[in-house]
Each structure stands twice: as C-alpha cells, then as structure tokens.
Amino acid sequence: MSQEFPYLKDAEDVVAVQRGPEPGGVAGAYRAFGETLRGLKTTMAQVFAGPITIQYPEEKTPVYPRFRGRHKLHRFEDTGLEKCVGCSLCAAACPADCIRVVAAENDPVDRVSAGERYAAVYEINLARCIFCGYCEVACPFDAITMGHEYEMADYNRGDLIFTKEMLLAESLEQTPLRREGE
Amino acid sequence: MSAEKPQITLVIDGIEVEAEEGAMLVDAAKGGDIEIPVFCYEPKLGGPVGACRMCLVEIEGIPKLQTGCSTAVRDGMVVYTRTDRVIESQNAIVEFLLVNHPLDCPVCDKGGECPLQDISMGWGPGRSRFSEPKRHFQKPVALSPLVRIDRERCIMCYRCVRFSQDVAEDEQLQLLERGAQSFVGTFDERPYIAPFAGNIIDLCPVGALTSEAYRFRARPWDIEDSGSICTLCPSQCNVMFTVRDERVQRVFPRDNDDVDNGWLCDKGRFGFQMIASGERITEPTVSGAKVGWEAALDAAAERLRAAGERTAVIVGGQASNEEGYLAQRIARRALGSPHVGAVDELSPAPLHALSAPELGAAVADIDHADSILVVGVDPLHAMPVLDLRLRKAVRHGDTRLVVASDRPTALDGGAEVTARYEPGEAAELLEALERQLTRPPANPGTPGREAEDVPGIGSAGREAEEVPGGDSGAESIAGELRPGATVIVYGERVGRGTGGEAALHALAGCARALRCDADRAGLIGVPDGANGRGLREVGCLSGAGPGFEEAAAGRDLAEIRDGLRAGDVDALILVQADPVRDLPDGPAWAQALRQARAVIAISCFEDASTAAADIVLPAEMYAEKEGTLTHPDGRLQRLRPSVPRPGDVRPVWQALTELSARLDHETGIDSASEALEAIAAEVPFYAGVTADEIGGRGVRWQERQAAAACPPAAEARGERRAAAADSGRPENGSGGGALRLGTYRDLWAAEATERNPAIRFLAPAQRVELAPADGARLGLGDGDQVEVRSNGTSVRARVALHERIRPGAAFMIEGTATENANALAGAETVEIERIAPAPGAPGRSDRSDAEPAGS
Numbered sequence A: 001m002s003q004e005f006p007y008l009k010d011a012e013d014v015v016a017v018q019r020g021p022e023p024g025g026v027a028g029a030y031r032a033f034g035e036t037l038r039g040l041k042t043t044m045a046q047v048f049a050g051p052i053t054i055q056y057p058e059e060k061t062p063v064y065p066r067f068r069g070r071h072k073l074h075r076f077e078d079t080g081l082e083k084c085v086g087c088s089l090c091a092a093a094c095p096a097d098c099i100r101v102v103a104a105e106n107d108p109v110d111r112v113s114a115g116e117r118y119a120a121v122y123e124i125n126l127a128r129c130i131f132c133g134y135c136e137v138a139c140p141f142d143a144i145t146m147g148h149e150y151e152m153a154d155y156n157r158g159d160l161i162f163t164k165e166m167l168l169a170e171s172l173e174q175t176p177l178r179r180e181g182e
Numbered sequence B: 001m002s003a004e005k006p007q008i009t010l011v012i013d014g015i016e017v018e019a020e021e022g023a024m025l026v027d028a029a030k031g032g033d034i035e036i037p038v039f040c041y042e043p044k045l046g047g048p049v050g051a052c053r054m055c056l057v058e059i060e061g062i063p064k065l066q067t068g069c070s071t072a073v074r075d076g077m078v079v080y081t082r083t084d085r086v087i088e089s090q091n092a093i094v095e096f097l098l099v100n101h102p103l104d105c106p107v108c109d110k111g112g113e114c115p116l117q118d119i120s121m122g123w124g125p126g127r128s129r130f131s132e133p134k135r136h137f138q139k140p141v142a143l144s145p146l147v148r149i150d151r152e153r154c155i156m157c158y159r160c161v162r163f164s165q166d167v168a169e170d171e172q173l174q175l176l177e178r179g180a181q182s183f184v185g186t187f188d189e190r191p192y193i194a195p196f197a198g199n200i201i202d203l204c205p206v207g208a209l210t211s212e213a214y215r216f217r218a219r220p221w222d223i224e225d226s227g228s229i230c231t232l233c234p235s236q237c238n239v240m241f242t243v244r245d246e247r248v249q250r251v252f253p254r255d256n257d258d259v260d261n262g263w264l265c266d267k268g269r270f271g272f273q274m275i276a277s278g279e280r281i282t283e284p285t286v287s288g289a290k291v292g293w294e295a296a297l298d299a300a301a302e303r304l305r306a307a308g309e310r311t312a313v314i315v316g317g318q319a320s321n322e323e324g325y326l327a328q329r330i331a332r333r334a335l336g337s338p339h340v341g342a343v344d345e346l347s348p349a350p351l352h353a354l355s356a357p358e359l360g361a362a363v364a365d366i367d368h369a370d371s372i373l374v375v376g377v378d379p380l381h382a383m384p385v386l387d388l389r390l391r392k393a394v395r396h397g398d399t400r401l402v403v404a405s406d407r408p409t410a411l412d413g414g415a416e417v418t419a420r421y422e423p424g425e426a427a428e429l430l431e432a433l434e435r436q437l438t439r440p441p442a443n444p445g446t447p448g449r450e451a452e453d454v455p456g457i458g459s460a461g462r463e464a465e466e467v468p469g470g471d472s473g474a475e476s477i478a479g480e481l482r483p484g485a486t487v488i489v490y491g492e493r494v495g496r497g498t499g500g501e502a503a504l505h506a507l508a509g510c511a512r513a514l515r516c517d518a519d520r521a522g523l524i525g526v527p528d529g530a531n532g533r534g535l536r537e538v539g540c541l542s543g544a545g546p547g548f549e550e551a552a553a554g555r556d557l558a559e560i561r562d563g564l565r566a567g568d569v570d571a572l573i574l575v576q577a578d579p580v581r582d583l584p585d586g587p588a589w590a591q592a593l594r595q596a597r598a599v600i601a602i603s604c605f606e607d608a609s610t611a612a613a614d615i616v617l618p619a620e621m622y623a624e625k626e627g628t629l630t631h632p633d634g635r636l637q638r639l640r641p642s643v644p645r646p647g648d649v650r651p652v653w654q655a656l657t658e659l660s661a662r663l664d665h666e667t668g669i670d671s672a673s674e675a676l677e678a679i680a681a682e683v684p685f686y687a688g689v690t691a692d693e694i695g696g697r698g699v700r701w702q703e704r705q706a707a708a709a710c711p712p713a714a715e716a717r718g719e720r721r722a723a724a725a726d727s728g729r730p731e732n733g734s735g736g737g738a739l740r741l742g743t744y745r746d747l748w749a750a751e752a753t754e755r756n757p758a759i760r761f762l763a764p765a766q767r768v769e770l771a772p773a774d775g776a777r778l779g780l781g782d783g784d785q786v787e788v789r790s791n792g793t794s795v796r797a798r799v800a801l802h803e804r805i806r807p808g809a810a811f812m813i814e815g816t817a818t819e820n821a822n823a824l825a826g827a828e829t830v831e832i833e834r835i836a837p838a839p840g841a842p843g844r845s846d847r848s849d850a851e852p853a854g855s
C-alpha cells in the first residue's frame, strides 16, 4: 500500500471505501424512481378524496368563536345607551397606538352613554391594528370586543379608520362560526 | 437664604440615609430612594397635619406607629417602613379610604394621575371586605363655575380646605357636617369664587375636584406636557401646558419656589382657551384686505420709510425681551427715531437707580424679611401670586407688614400698619417716610425701629393701625421697618403722573435709608405689563437704550399721542399693545390712532387699537412663543413654544427682523436665540446669557457675574423736584360732589378675561368705590347707577360703598371692556351723579350732590 500511495506515511491513515452497485438493472431503476412513486401514491389518493378549498368570496371560512377580528362597540340592550364611557383605557393599552378617543360630558336629558362621560370621537385605525385584543381586555365596561369579521381590505388607507358609528353598527354579514372541536 | 442645617444620618429599612436635621421623615426617606405613601402631607400648604395616617412607620424605641409626615428625623433614628405591622396599617388605611370611594376611575378625570390609585395599587390590600351600601351624595355639583366637586370621591384629606383657610386665606371652603356625612363645601352653598380657587384642583389627591375647563378633555396618556411661562401678569408663574391634539387643554404650575411657590391664579390657569380661539388674527391685512406677509411687510416698510424719524414704537407688556429689543432697534437704528416706549412708562433716571442690582430683592427674600413695606400696589390685582407669598411671610414668621396705598388692599388685614394716602399722592407719603428714615437716630423724639416703641402695636395682637398718609403716618411706618431686613414691594404706578418722579426718588431714598442693599433686603417693583422690567432693560424706554444706555430722549406716551393728533408723529408701530384700552385717556388714543398717517399693529386679536390700524400683522400667543422674559425681581425666564402657530401667523421676532431688513437695516438675526445673543451683547448686565443658562428655572441677572456691569445710576438728586404739594389740588372732601379719582387695574379687567369662556363671568363691570360717608353725603347707596364726570367726559358705573375707602376719594377700574375709567384719567376730581333711581328707593332721584355734606 505504501507503494501505491507513497506519500502516506502510515497505513492506518487509509480508510477503505466500499463501492455501491453499478447502475442498471431493476435495483437501479428502483433506486432512481422509488421515492417519486411513493409521493405519487399520496397524490393519487388525494385526487379521489375531492377538493377542500372553498369558493371565497361566495363561501367563507368559518372562524373559531375566540377569533379576534374587527372590533365592535356595544350598547346596553335595555336602554340602548352606549356602553363606552370614553375612558381611553383601550387607547392606553393598545400597543399599536391606533385608538383615538375624545370624551365629552353627557347631557342628562339626552344621554349617549350610561356614565358621566361618553366618547364623542372613537376611532380605530385598522391599518395599524395588530388584533392583539388588549383593548378588549382593558375595557372596564365590555364596551369594545373583538368581533369575527376579517374582511377589511379597502382601496384607501383613510377608509381603514373606523369611526364610532361604524364600530357600533351591526355588521351586514355574519362571519360563519366554526363549532368547538371542528 | 436660610442658614444651612446640619446633616444627620438615620437608617431607614436598613439603608443609611443622610438628611437635613429637622426634615420630615417622608422627605428624608426619598434620599434613600424609599417611598412612604402620603395623602394629606403637602409642604406647600404649611406644616404637616397628620390627618390621613397613610404615612405610618415603625420607629425603633417608640412602641406605637408614627406618622412619617410629621415626625422630624433625628440622628441615629432607625425606621422601618415595610414591617408586618406597618403593612397591616397601610392596608387598613387604604381599605378604610376606599370604603366610601365610588371607584369610578374610568369616568374620573384624575384616573391615571391619581395618588389614590397609585397608593391603592402600591400599598393597598387589593380587596375590600366592605359589602354595605356606600355613602351617596349628589354628584358632580358645581363648587363654582370653574370647579366641580364629586363628594363621593372625596377622602377628607383637608387639603382644599387648608388651601382656602391657610394659603389663600379666603376662608370660604369648609368641612361641613360630621363623621361619615362630612363633606367639603361653602357656607350656604355659595359658589367658591376666589382669585386662586383653581389651585384646589391640583391639590386634591383624588378626582373630587375637577376643572370645568379640562373636564373629560384628555387622559394622562393622551397628553404631552410642555413647560413655559405665563405672561398674563408680572408674576410670570412657571407653568406647564397640557397639550393634546396640538391644543393647550390645561395649565398647571411647574413649582418654582423662586417664582411662584407652585401656585397659579385663576386667570393664568383658565386663560389658555383664547390660544385656540377662532377670533385670533391669522393673516396680515392692509386696510382690511388679506394680502399675505410679503405685501403687508412691503406696505409697512413703505409707510415707515416715508415717516422716518417721525415714527413712534409702543411695546405692550406681554412682549418678550427679544420682541422689545427688535422693536426699539427698528425705531432707533432703522428709522432714527427716539420715540420708543412700553406701556409701562417711567422716567429713566430714578428707575435706573431703583434697578441697581444690589437693591433688588428676590421673590424668595420675602419669606425671610423682618419687615415688608407694600407701597402703592395691591398685589392681589397687580401680581396675584405675590399676594400669596406676602401672606405666607406674615403667617409664618415674625415678618411685620406695612401697607401704604391709596386704595385699600387685600393685604390690609395682615398688616401692622396701613397708611392711606390720597389717590396719586404717593410722593407725599414717600417723601415724609424718607425724612423719617433719614432723621438722625440720636434725636430722642424719634420713634425707634423697635416695634414696642410704636403705640398701639403690640407684638401679641395683630391690631392693624390705620394711619393717615402724612408725616404721622410715615412715622408709624418707619417704626415698623427694620433697616437691612426690609423688602419693599412697590407698584411702579407710583412713578406715574405729576408727582411720579419725586415718588421714585423718595423711594430710592427710603431704600438707601433702609439699607436695601443688605442681603435680606431689597426692592421689588411691580409693573403693569407682564414683562415691564425686561422691556425696559432691553431699551423700550424713552431716553434709554438697551441696558439703560444713554439715548436721545424721545416723546413720552402722552406726547406720542398728542403728536399723532397734531401731525408731528406720522407713524406708530404697536407691538402687542392696545393703547386705547391700557393707557390713560383711551378715547384720545382712539382719536389719535384714527388721525395718524400710518398705524402698524402686531396683535393676536382684533381690539380697539387694531381697528384703527392700517396694517395689522398677526402675533403669536404666549404658548407659541420662543423667547425670554424678565421677572420683576430680575429673573430671566424662558418662554418655550408648546403648540404650533395657527394659520399664517409668524413669530413676532421674524416679522420685526423682516421689517427691519426692508428698512435697510439688516439685523442679521434669524432666530429667537440669535435675538437673545444680540441682547446679551448689548445689555451689559445680561452679558453672555444663553437660553441654556436660563434653563427651566430661570436665572436672576443680579446674581450673575455680569451684574457688575450694570452702569451706576447718575446722581440725579441735585435737580430733584419735591412733589408739588401746593399744585392747587382741591381740598379733600370739600363741598359739592367733587371727589379725588383714583384708578386701578383690576385682576380681571383684562383682555384674557373676555377671551376665555371659562372666566368670562369674572369680567368686572365698572363701579365707583366710595367711602360710606361720601355715599351718605351724596345720597348714593350701594348699587346705584351713576355717571362719573370730569372735563366733559363721563363714565357710567355702579356705586360700591366701602368702609376702608378714605373719605373724599373715589376709585374706578381701568381697562374694563366698556366704560373704561381710563377715559377719566388725567382728571384730578370727578363729579358723581345718579342717573337712575335705585331700585327700592323711589323718590330719591333728585340731584343728590346738592345735599349738605354729612361728614
């Protein structure tokens, strides 16, 4: 060996490598296409399972009840007064700084909310919102909650600033809900 | 000023803390970064009261818990603030406080900056065991048109009551009823209206007292605070502007003990609404047409060039040093005119003498003075926050207060001696006082300087002695004043009018005799305009340029007015000045402005003077301004822009430099700070001052090195004229209806009152104050509608009878929006005639001044 590789000083440095089989034959063909065929098997199985995509926007993906979509502001069911008192705690909690509240004093004869004050301006810039839901957690009156709506694309950034009226309004379409465990 | 107290060491929670001997434990703990919660402790209100028990701590060697707010530290004290016993007591106190608290933080204006919230979170138990119904009150009710009170939130800390009783001494707020039913209120539910009432809003540690003007405007995380100075009066309080959405929403104090002690008057506190007013002038106009800056400045330059040295400049009291400097520079250097004045006008020679650095007292010197002489000014109206300072000195110390004025002042009650002189006759009294003070002490007949020597003034009782103005009055005054430890607070108004110069000279003489150059003594002059002192020092004074440098004498204000009418003065530049309202003889000014060839007004609002102006340039308001001011005690202070300027408004310094450039006098000044540099270069005693050096707290120029460069006043005594005592003045209270007229500037007789919806209700209607004896003699009762006449002009007013008015004198308000008494200025005496029968007194409508004199 030292004659074959004269520069090797020590025979122990030599590692003998075993050669694989020569290409060709059945084994060769299997080695080339076997894994591909295995993948194709899965594909073929799915061809017969039928489609699982849905025809958006005719059909909508249902969401889980805890899904955090576009916010909603709420009114008391009995009195119709707004729950929001304009305390700005949501604005304080918001990490994206996308809520603006300007409060005003209620007129006792023509109340807007149940408390002493109400939100004269309530705006959420949905272009900035990260849907973390902190505002909902911060609200002491459950006046703001995260809804299920997720279709908020628009042509203008300005249109993504939702006003109090928009947030109070019932949404036109209901987002389908997924049942628990589904 | 007070002597350094020795330092001692104590141990709090195992941390060694150094503190000044006699400091309260809660303050000492801060040095070791340890916080002891407090509610009722507020050093601004005076000594601790120990009412709330929030601050209980354990002190080694004392079996019971002690209140940290009222326990003075001792050397070697060992204190624990977080032991189980302390925590238990803190929890209990918070639980008790919250028993009746409605916990309506979300709708409470204090939420987010509320000490009760912070302490409940930090030291409270976190839960309440109280399930009974809470105490209820009607809420929120108006304590006054400016302050609302929510009694359910109140934690009975007494702070507001203490303010009203002990600081403002208006004694209106009380704690009514007992036990759980107690509440803060006023007698008979009268509105709490007092000049400093707004301070209770800041003091309240909960949201029980809220500001009508700030109610629900913003929450602490919506706002930015921006520190500046209030320029609505010479107090120049250090304020913080709360800014939301680029608008000032609130003003609160930026506690500076050298200036304001952390108090504000209601004019400053609620006077911010006008900054965002829709009535502001926002575009330059030429003859009423909006033309834009370039055209307006061109037009102004053209007219000024035509007028040349026949131009006069008047600078209003609110203008900054930079604005005043540039305005006088335009007159003197660009146009070669000597006619420069500020609305606060005094003759330069005695003024210069009184401004000497060694004679100046700092505001804080008042706290430690042995005696204080207040002459010719009612600080409540002219410099409100100084009134609180003087009260504090009298309340706390052995300070003896002497008040000498023509009109009764709010401070009379606390004074040892009050002297009343006839309206405008300060000179006579001051000269008598100077004679008394300079009399050789060897004379055995001289009253000593010791209080005991003065009859009727014991050190025990505070029996104010009221003395007449003449020599005997001066004698009583002199007996109260201790040389070397007396602070003299004088109204610069004593320097106006015929006897004015003599009065100022006499005042300077008194100051010398009282050794006002000593450490604890000095003079503070109260100007009318907020920056009266600064404007004079930068050269807005006829006959004296920047730094009192000799300058060609120009016309005084009355001469400017007459010159405008006679056609000797062609053009007038008004820099935030409204002579029709603020200067004597408004109607004559209105006429003069109409007759002038060209009036260029730089103003924030349309007023009687801009109405007559040909060219009106918009000005910034104080919250928008960058610049410096000089406090009446010589403290240079900085104005910083807090909100953007509306519309097309430009800084006033910029308008002035551009105007100057168009008049071929390139100033080379391109910013407010460069204007300050120019001032620092030209006013020797401001030398080298920079905005950084002034900083947020200000710096008194008298305490800087450069003060030595203040040129000594020329010895003007040689040519000094004595007050003309025999100038043919009518005898006091002589028959007929003639009365001596005195005018004063009421705190609320200001543009700010009318421009701010919140305080508009305080704008005073004209009234004429008379002594009851005169009222009886003239057949006039309180509230009678009268016409006050003199030399063919008349002003309508209502009669107000006042015990403390000197018989023979009548006082009216200057600067009211209508029926301004400045129309009568210059008149020595007035006739008063009823114009409508007093309700309930039918049949008395006959000419009553013909009735025989009753007194």
Ligand code: SF4
Residues within 6 Å of the ligand: A090, A093, A094, A095, A096, A097, A098, A099, A124, A128, A129, A130, A131, A132, A133, A134, A135, A136
């Ligand atoms: S969901 Fe989060 S980011 Fe969006 S508004 Fe609420 S707090 Fe702000």
Ligand code: SF4
Residues within 6 Å of the ligand: B153, B154, B155, B156, B157, B158, B159, B160, B161, B184, B203, B204, B205, B206, B208, B209
């Ligand atoms: S109203 Fe406020 S300041 Fe006054 S006692 Fe109550 S809590 Fe204290």
Ligand code: FES
Residues within 6 Å of the ligand: B037, B038, B039, B040, B041, B049, B050, B051, B052, B053, B054, B055, B056, B067, B068, B069, B070
């Ligand atoms: S803070 Fe000490 S008792 Fe109130």
